[in-house]
Amino acid sequence: MLSNGDWLALWVSIQLAFVTVLLLLLICTPLAWVMARRRWPGQALLEATLALPLVLPPSVLGFYLLLLLGPNGPGGWIGDLAGLRSLAFSFPGLVIGSVVYSLPFVLQPLKNAIANLEEDQLAMAAVCGAGPLDRFCSLVFPQARLGYLSAAMLGFAHTLGEFGVVLMIGGSLPGETRVASVALYEHVEAGDYANAHRLALVLLVASLLMLWGLFRWQRQRTSGSWL
Amino acid sequence: MRPLIGLLLLALSAWANADRIQIAVAANFAEPLREIVAQYRQLHPDIDIALTVASTGKLAAQIRHGAPYDLFLAADSRRPRELAREGLGLPDSVRSYARGLLVLWSPQSDLMLDPDMLRSGAIQPVALANPRTAPYGLAARFVLDDLAVPDSVPLVQAENVGQSYHFAHSGAAAAAFVAYSQVREQGGSLWLIPEARYPAIIQQAIQLIDSPEVSGFYQFLFSDEGRAIIINHGYQVTDAE
Numbered sequence: 098m099l100s101n102g103d104w105l106a107l108w109v110s111i112q113l114a115f116v117t118v119l120l121l122l123l124i125c126t127p128l129a130w131v132m133a134r135r136r137w138p139g140q141a142l143l144e145a146t147l148a149l150p151l152v153l154p155p156s157v158l159g160f161y162l163l164l165l166l167g168p169n170g171p172g173g174w175i176g177d178l179a180g181l182r183s184l185a186f187s188f189p190g191l192v193i194g195s196v197v198y199s200l201p202f203v204l205q206p207l208k209n210a211i212a213n214l215e216e217d218q219l220a221m222a223a224v225c226g227a228g229p230l231d232r233f234c235s236l237v238f239p240q241a242r243l244g245y246l247s248a249a250m251l252g253f254a255h256t257l258g259e260f261g262v263v264l265m266i267g268g269s270l271p272g273e274t275r276v277a278s279v280a281l282y283e284h285v286e287a288g289d290y291a292n293a294h295r296l297a298l299v300l301l302v303a304s305l306l307m308l309w310g311l312f313r314w315q316r317q318r319t320s321g322s323w324l
Numbered sequence: 325m326r327p328l329i330g331l332l333l334l335a336l337s338a339w340a341n342a343d344r345i346q347i348a349v350a351a352n353f354a355e356p357l358r359e360i361v362a363q364y365r366q367l368h369p370d371i372d373i374a375l376t377v378a379s380t381g382k383l384a385a386q387i388r389h390g391a392p393y394d395l396f397l398a399a400d401s402r403r404p405r406e407l408a409r410e411g412l413g414l415p416d417s418v419r420s421y422a423r424g425l426l427v428l429w430s431p432q433s434d435l436m437l438d439p440d441m442l443r444s445g446a447i448q449p450v451a452l453a454n455p456r457t458a459p460y461g462l463a464a465r466f467v468l469d470d471l472a473v474p475d476s477v478p479l480v481q482a483e484n485v486g487q488s489y490h491f492a493h494s495g496a497a498a499a500a501f502v503a504y505s506q507v508r509e510q511g512g513s514l515w516l517i518p519e520a521r522y523p524a525i526i527q528q529a530i531q532l533i534d535s536p537e538v539s540g541f542y543q544f545l546f547s548d549e550g551r552a553i554i555i556n557h558g559y560q561v562t563d564a565e
Binding site: 167169269 | 379381382384385388448449451454456457478479480481482483490491494495496497498
């Protein structure tokens with residue numbers, strides 16, 4: 098049904114979303130922790146900075162990211178280490194862009210989940226001598242797992258739907274930076290509406306299924322006793 | 325109540341201002357057109373002119389879907405003719421206004437940009453506009469094929485020549501295929517590609533709306549003053565018509 102090029106674009110999108118979510122869960126767990134459970138000077142400023150991708154146009158992010166990722170910015174020497182001229186127009190560059198762009202969508206649900214942890218249990222576990230890792234694995238994660246699932250799904254869906262940033266820093270390289278949304282945009286621009294329709298339908302159905310699955314799962318979990 | 329209605333009518337009439345000319349222009353020609361518009365407005369200060377800049381293919385697609393442009397300055401002859409055939413403009417208004425030149429450009433000075441350098445991959449990635457929608461990108465594709473530049477040389481695709489230029493200017497791409505008019509005063513290194521290596525870029529325009537204001541400006545584009553600006557920006561003008 099889809100052309101090989103479109104399948105490839107879809108595959109790049111899925112890989113990008115997967116890697117981005119994995120990184121974001123790792124980054125956002127400690128971030129959410131210090132934000133939800135500590136008070137310190139400068140916190141509001143950091144929270145505002147991390148929420149910026151919610152309000153900034155993707156073109157602003159894309160404009161700065163291109164400078165940062167290019168050979169004249171830090172992306173140049175990081176790329177050098179990996180044997181690339183720069184991180185712009187590369188898959189790792191897109192991952193960095195997506196991590197920045199989707200961060201608030203992962204951070205927010207985690208923050209809420211961590212803020213609602215059972216204080217008494219945590220304190221008791223600490224008193225009984227459970228180490229931090231043990232406490233995280235046996236108490237925090239099970240209690241916050243709904244938050245983790247929401248965070249992962251939102252981050253995944255948001256990265257899959259990413260368009261503006263990729264358009265500005267990607268360069269539309271097949272199999273590398275041409276994601277599904279950009280491939281669709283190019284079909285429309287070129288007047289190839291048959292392929293545009295097919296790809297758009299696939300994206301629509303896939304996104305709907307993903308969100309439907311999330312909401313169904315949430316309903317089951319919150320109505321049943323899962324703690 | 326009455327003043328309120330008056331205000332509303334005033335706002336509506338301003339919105340539906342017949343004196344406003346909306347021009348869709350291919351990215352390479354945005355700069356010269358701005359200058360032509362500025363010149364024209366000195367003669368006709370009451371006429372408001374707004375530009376929309378994008379790739380030729382994108383603008384043509386917008387026009388097919390009813391975008392309210394009065395005039396379309398494309399970077400090729402294909403789109404204006406197609407639109408005329410589809411009955412979307414005044415068929416007799418299709419005219420060539422400029423002939424564009426393709427260059428390979430890098431912001432880095434004292435580079436010897438030539439076919440060998442391009443083939444060797446010494447400069448990479450190289451940016452070009454999307455060949456499917458941008459005539460300058462299509463011309464660049466011809467050049468790459470004609471020179472047999474191997475697939476191992478990484479290419480970066482931009483939306484239009486404006487973004488192609490931006491990719492190189494920001495340093496993110498090492499060099500870019502752009503229009504000569506964009507970089508003729510920019511310094512850096514430049515290779516003016518021999519015109520035999522790609523099909524001529526004949527830029528044509530089509531008038532989409534039949535109104536005296538639009539016709540007035542359209543004619544100005546072909547006046548001596550208009551042509552002087554076009555030539556001054558590094559285009560050739562064809563003297564047919």
